Amino acid sequence: MKTLAWWVVLAGAPLAPATAAAQVDYRNLDDDRPVRVEDAQSVEAYAFELILPYAVADEREGGVVHAFVPELAYGLMRDVHMGVKVPVGVHGGSAGLSGIRLFALYNVNTEFGWLPAVAFRADVELPVGHFGASDARYALKGIGTRAFGANRLHVNAVGRLGGGGAPGLVESLPDWWVGIAVDRTLYRKSLLLIAEVLVERSGEEAPLATAVGVGVRWQWTPTAVLDLGLSRTVSDDSGHDLELSFGVTHAFGVRALMPGAR
Numbered sequence: 525m526k527t528l529a530w531w532v533v534l535a536g537a538p539l540a541p542a543t544a545a546a547q548v549d550y551r552n553l554d555d556d557r558p559v560r561v562e563d564a565q566s567v568e569a570y571a572f573e574l575i576l577p578y579a580v581a582d583e584r585e586g587g588v589v590h591a592f593v594p595e596l597a598y599g600l601m602r603d604v605h606m607g608v609k610v611p612v613g614v615h616g617g618s619a620g621l622s623g624i625r626l627f628a629l630y631n632v633n634t635e636f637g638w639l640p641a642v643a644f645r646a647d648v649e650l651p652v653g654h655f656g657a658s659d660a661r662y663a664l665k666g667i668g669t670r671a672f673g674a675n676r677l678h679v680n681a682v683g684r685l686g687g688g689g690a691p692g693l694v695e696s697l698p699d700w701w702v703g704i705a706v707d708r709t710l711y712r713k714s715l716l717l718i719a720e721v722l723v724e725r726s727g728e729e730a731p732l733a734t735a736v737g738v739g740v741r742w743q744w745t746p747t748a749v750l751d752l753g754l755s756r757t758v759s760d761d762s763g764h765d766l767e768l769s770f771g772v773t774h775a776f777g778v779r780a781l782m783p784g785a786r
Contacts, residue, residue: 604629684697
Protein backbone atom coordinates (compact mmCIF):
# COMPACT_ATOMS: atom_id res chain seq x y z
CA MET A 525 0.00 0.00 0.00
CA LYS A 526 2.86 2.41 0.80
CA THR A 527 4.39 1.74 -2.61
CA LEU A 528 1.08 2.48 -4.33
CA ALA A 529 0.64 5.68 -2.32
CA TRP A 530 4.10 6.93 -3.28
CA TRP A 531 3.39 6.11 -6.95
CA VAL A 532 0.22 8.20 -6.86
CA VAL A 533 2.04 11.13 -5.22
CA LEU A 534 4.85 11.05 -7.76
CA ALA A 535 2.41 10.83 -10.68
CA GLY A 536 0.66 13.98 -9.51
CA ALA A 537 3.75 15.93 -8.48
CA PRO A 538 4.43 17.90 -11.72
CA LEU A 539 1.36 20.12 -11.38
CA ALA A 540 -0.97 20.10 -8.41
CA PRO A 541 -3.88 22.04 -10.04
CA ALA A 542 -4.02 19.66 -13.02
CA THR A 543 -3.92 16.69 -10.67
CA ALA A 544 -6.86 17.96 -8.64
CA ALA A 545 -8.91 18.52 -11.78
CA ALA A 546 -7.97 15.09 -13.14
CA GLN A 547 -9.61 13.36 -10.17
CA VAL A 548 -12.92 13.69 -12.01
CA ASP A 549 -11.49 13.34 -15.51
CA TYR A 550 -13.42 10.10 -15.94
CA ARG A 551 -16.51 12.26 -16.55
CA ASN A 552 -14.93 14.04 -19.54
CA LEU A 553 -15.83 12.29 -22.80
CA ASP A 554 -12.93 12.67 -25.21
CA ASP A 555 -13.32 12.22 -28.96
CA ASP A 556 -13.49 8.43 -29.63
CA ARG A 557 -12.81 7.66 -25.96
CA PRO A 558 -14.60 5.35 -25.51
CA VAL A 559 -17.41 6.35 -27.93
CA ARG A 560 -17.41 8.71 -30.92
CA VAL A 561 -19.54 11.39 -29.22
CA GLU A 562 -17.60 13.76 -26.95
CA ASP A 563 -18.72 16.31 -24.37
CA ALA A 564 -18.28 20.09 -24.38
CA GLN A 565 -15.62 20.10 -21.65
CA SER A 566 -12.18 21.40 -22.58
CA VAL A 567 -8.85 20.29 -21.14
CA GLU A 568 -7.88 22.18 -17.97
CA ALA A 569 -5.93 25.39 -18.72
CA TYR A 570 -2.14 24.81 -18.96
CA ALA A 571 -2.55 21.05 -18.46
CA PHE A 572 -1.60 18.25 -20.84
CA GLU A 573 -3.70 15.19 -21.60
CA LEU A 574 -2.00 12.16 -23.12
CA ILE A 575 -4.20 9.38 -24.54
CA LEU A 576 -2.84 5.96 -25.52
CA PRO A 577 -5.63 3.91 -27.12
CA TYR A 578 -5.80 0.62 -28.99
CA ALA A 579 -8.69 -0.72 -31.07
CA VAL A 580 -9.37 -3.82 -33.15
CA ALA A 581 -12.22 -3.95 -35.68
CA ASP A 582 -13.67 -6.79 -37.75
CA GLU A 583 -14.44 -5.19 -41.11
CA ARG A 584 -17.49 -6.31 -43.09
CA GLU A 585 -15.55 -6.09 -46.35
CA GLY A 586 -13.16 -8.66 -44.90
CA GLY A 587 -10.10 -8.55 -42.72
CA VAL A 588 -9.26 -7.08 -39.34
CA VAL A 589 -7.96 -3.57 -38.66
CA HIS A 590 -5.79 -2.82 -35.65
CA ALA A 591 -5.45 0.84 -34.70
CA PHE A 592 -3.17 2.74 -32.33
CA VAL A 593 -3.97 6.47 -32.16
CA PRO A 594 -1.80 8.29 -29.60
CA GLU A 595 -3.11 11.77 -28.82
CA LEU A 596 -1.70 14.76 -26.95
CA ALA A 597 -3.84 17.78 -26.05
CA TYR A 598 -2.87 20.97 -24.22
CA GLY A 599 -5.07 23.51 -22.44
CA LEU A 600 -3.90 26.66 -24.18
CA MET A 601 -6.05 28.84 -21.94
CA ARG A 602 -9.32 28.58 -20.06
CA ASP A 603 -11.97 26.88 -22.25
CA VAL A 604 -9.55 26.32 -25.16
CA HIS A 605 -7.40 23.32 -25.97
CA MET A 606 -5.52 22.11 -29.01
CA GLY A 607 -3.80 18.88 -29.86
CA VAL A 608 -2.56 16.28 -32.30
CA LYS A 609 -3.44 12.67 -33.13
CA VAL A 610 -1.08 10.28 -34.90
CA PRO A 611 -3.16 7.32 -36.18
CA VAL A 612 -1.29 4.10 -36.96
CA GLY A 613 -3.06 1.18 -38.63
CA VAL A 614 -2.32 -2.48 -39.25
CA HIS A 615 -4.25 -4.22 -42.03
CA GLY A 616 -3.56 -7.06 -44.43
CA GLY A 617 -0.13 -7.72 -43.00
CA SER A 618 0.98 -4.08 -43.46
CA ALA A 619 1.45 -1.35 -40.87
CA GLY A 620 1.67 2.36 -41.46
CA LEU A 621 0.73 5.89 -40.57
CA SER A 622 -2.88 6.84 -41.38
CA GLY A 623 -2.44 10.60 -41.62
CA ILE A 624 -1.91 13.18 -38.88
CA ARG A 625 -4.82 14.99 -37.18
CA LEU A 626 -4.56 18.49 -35.73
CA PHE A 627 -7.48 19.84 -33.73
CA ALA A 628 -8.67 22.67 -31.50
CA LEU A 629 -11.72 22.96 -29.23
CA TYR A 630 -13.36 26.05 -27.77
CA ASN A 631 -15.89 25.72 -24.95
CA VAL A 632 -18.26 28.65 -25.54
CA ASN A 633 -20.12 28.39 -22.24
CA THR A 634 -20.85 26.14 -19.30
CA GLU A 635 -24.37 25.05 -18.39
CA PHE A 636 -26.54 27.87 -17.09
CA GLY A 637 -30.17 27.31 -16.16
CA TRP A 638 -31.77 25.44 -19.05
CA LEU A 639 -28.92 26.30 -21.43
CA PRO A 640 -26.54 23.41 -22.26
CA ALA A 641 -22.76 23.67 -22.39
CA VAL A 642 -21.71 24.37 -25.98
CA ALA A 643 -18.36 23.88 -27.72
CA PHE A 644 -16.97 23.98 -31.24
CA ARG A 645 -14.12 21.89 -32.57
CA ALA A 646 -12.07 22.13 -35.79
CA ASP A 647 -10.04 19.24 -37.23
CA VAL A 648 -7.45 19.06 -39.99
CA GLU A 649 -6.41 15.66 -41.41
CA LEU A 650 -3.09 15.67 -43.25
CA PRO A 651 -2.66 13.08 -46.06
CA VAL A 652 0.56 11.40 -44.95
CA GLY A 653 1.56 7.80 -44.39
CA HIS A 654 0.92 4.43 -46.04
CA PHE A 655 -2.73 4.39 -44.94
CA GLY A 656 -3.39 8.13 -45.13
CA ALA A 657 -6.23 9.82 -47.04
CA SER A 658 -5.66 10.83 -50.64
CA ASP A 659 -5.95 14.55 -49.82
CA ALA A 660 -6.21 16.92 -46.86
CA ARG A 661 -9.51 16.98 -45.02
CA TYR A 662 -11.09 19.65 -42.81
CA ALA A 663 -14.08 19.35 -40.50
CA LEU A 664 -16.06 21.42 -38.00
CA LYS A 665 -17.98 19.94 -35.07
CA GLY A 666 -20.68 21.40 -32.86
CA ILE A 667 -21.03 19.91 -29.36
CA GLY A 668 -23.78 20.25 -26.76
CA THR A 669 -23.89 18.80 -23.23
CA ARG A 670 -26.73 18.99 -20.69
CA ALA A 671 -26.73 17.40 -17.22
CA PHE A 672 -29.76 15.95 -15.45
CA GLY A 673 -28.48 14.98 -12.02
CA ALA A 674 -26.13 12.02 -12.39
CA ASN A 675 -27.09 11.69 -16.06
CA ARG A 676 -25.92 13.75 -19.03
CA LEU A 677 -27.07 14.10 -22.64
CA HIS A 678 -24.59 14.90 -25.43
CA VAL A 679 -25.22 15.84 -29.06
CA ASN A 680 -22.51 16.11 -31.74
CA ALA A 681 -22.85 17.24 -35.37
CA VAL A 682 -19.85 17.07 -37.71
CA GLY A 683 -19.46 18.33 -41.27
CA ARG A 684 -16.44 18.04 -43.53
CA LEU A 685 -15.46 21.31 -45.18
CA GLY A 686 -12.95 20.05 -47.71
CA GLY A 687 -11.29 16.98 -49.17
CA GLY A 688 -13.39 14.39 -50.96
CA GLY A 689 -10.93 11.74 -52.08
CA ALA A 690 -10.27 8.31 -50.64
CA PRO A 691 -10.37 8.29 -46.81
CA GLY A 692 -7.60 7.08 -44.53
CA LEU A 693 -7.75 3.67 -42.88
CA VAL A 694 -7.99 4.85 -39.26
CA GLU A 695 -10.27 7.60 -37.89
CA SER A 696 -10.49 9.47 -41.19
CA LEU A 697 -12.85 12.47 -41.22
CA PRO A 698 -16.20 11.41 -42.81
CA ASP A 699 -18.44 13.52 -45.04
CA TRP A 700 -20.68 14.16 -42.04
CA TRP A 701 -22.11 12.47 -38.96
CA VAL A 702 -24.60 13.22 -36.20
CA GLY A 703 -24.54 11.42 -32.87
CA ILE A 704 -26.31 11.42 -29.52
CA ALA A 705 -25.05 9.86 -26.29
CA VAL A 706 -26.21 9.51 -22.71
CA ASP A 707 -24.04 8.76 -19.71
CA ARG A 708 -24.51 8.07 -16.03
CA THR A 709 -22.01 8.76 -13.27
CA LEU A 710 -21.46 6.28 -10.45
CA TYR A 711 -19.70 8.67 -8.08
CA ARG A 712 -18.67 6.25 -5.34
CA LYS A 713 -17.07 3.93 -7.90
CA SER A 714 -15.53 6.71 -10.06
CA LEU A 715 -17.25 5.14 -13.08
CA LEU A 716 -18.97 6.63 -16.10
CA LEU A 717 -21.29 4.45 -18.21
CA ILE A 718 -22.02 5.63 -21.78
CA ALA A 719 -24.27 4.62 -24.68
CA GLU A 720 -24.48 6.27 -28.12
CA VAL A 721 -26.14 6.05 -31.51
CA LEU A 722 -24.96 7.90 -34.61
CA VAL A 723 -25.67 8.24 -38.32
CA GLU A 724 -22.90 9.05 -40.77
CA ARG A 725 -21.93 9.24 -44.41
CA SER A 726 -18.26 8.43 -44.92
CA GLY A 727 -18.11 9.87 -48.44
CA GLU A 728 -20.17 11.53 -51.15
CA GLU A 729 -20.97 8.20 -52.83
CA ALA A 730 -21.23 6.16 -49.63
CA PRO A 731 -24.60 5.06 -48.21
CA LEU A 732 -25.84 6.18 -44.83
CA ALA A 733 -24.61 4.05 -41.94
CA THR A 734 -25.99 3.76 -38.43
CA ALA A 735 -23.77 2.67 -35.55
CA VAL A 736 -24.33 2.04 -31.86
CA GLY A 737 -21.77 1.92 -29.08
CA VAL A 738 -21.36 1.50 -25.35
CA GLY A 739 -18.44 2.28 -23.08
CA VAL A 740 -17.12 2.84 -19.60
CA ARG A 741 -14.55 5.21 -18.09
CA TRP A 742 -12.92 4.53 -14.71
CA GLN A 743 -10.68 6.78 -12.61
CA TRP A 744 -7.75 4.41 -12.07
CA THR A 745 -5.50 6.92 -10.22
CA PRO A 746 -5.86 10.67 -9.53
CA THR A 747 -4.14 11.35 -12.87
CA ALA A 748 -5.08 8.32 -15.00
CA VAL A 749 -8.35 7.11 -16.52
CA LEU A 750 -9.02 3.76 -18.18
CA ASP A 751 -11.70 3.38 -20.84
CA LEU A 752 -13.28 0.44 -22.64
CA GLY A 753 -15.61 0.67 -25.63
CA LEU A 754 -17.61 -1.60 -27.91
CA SER A 755 -19.35 -0.47 -31.11
CA ARG A 756 -21.07 -1.96 -34.13
CA THR A 757 -22.45 -0.76 -37.45
CA VAL A 758 -26.07 -1.92 -37.52
CA SER A 759 -26.94 -0.75 -41.03
CA ASP A 760 -25.16 -0.71 -44.39
CA ASP A 761 -22.88 -3.48 -45.64
CA SER A 762 -19.69 -1.49 -45.09
CA GLY A 763 -17.90 -0.31 -41.98
CA HIS A 764 -16.92 -2.40 -39.00
CA ASP A 765 -19.08 -5.25 -37.90
CA LEU A 766 -17.70 -5.07 -34.38
CA GLU A 767 -14.99 -2.91 -32.79
CA LEU A 768 -13.41 -3.21 -29.36
CA SER A 769 -11.26 -0.42 -27.94
CA PHE A 770 -9.20 0.20 -24.83
CA GLY A 771 -7.38 3.34 -23.73
CA VAL A 772 -5.40 5.03 -20.98
CA THR A 773 -5.63 8.80 -20.42
CA HIS A 774 -3.00 10.57 -18.31
CA ALA A 775 -3.35 14.20 -17.21
CA PHE A 776 -0.19 16.05 -16.23
CA GLY A 777 1.42 19.46 -16.21
CA VAL A 778 4.76 21.18 -16.70
CA ARG A 779 5.41 23.76 -14.01
CA ALA A 780 7.58 25.89 -16.30
CA LEU A 781 4.55 26.47 -18.59
CA MET A 782 2.35 27.76 -15.78
CA PRO A 783 1.72 31.53 -15.73
CA GLY A 784 4.06 33.22 -13.27
CA ALA A 785 6.30 30.15 -12.93
CA ARG A 786 9.95 30.85 -12.17
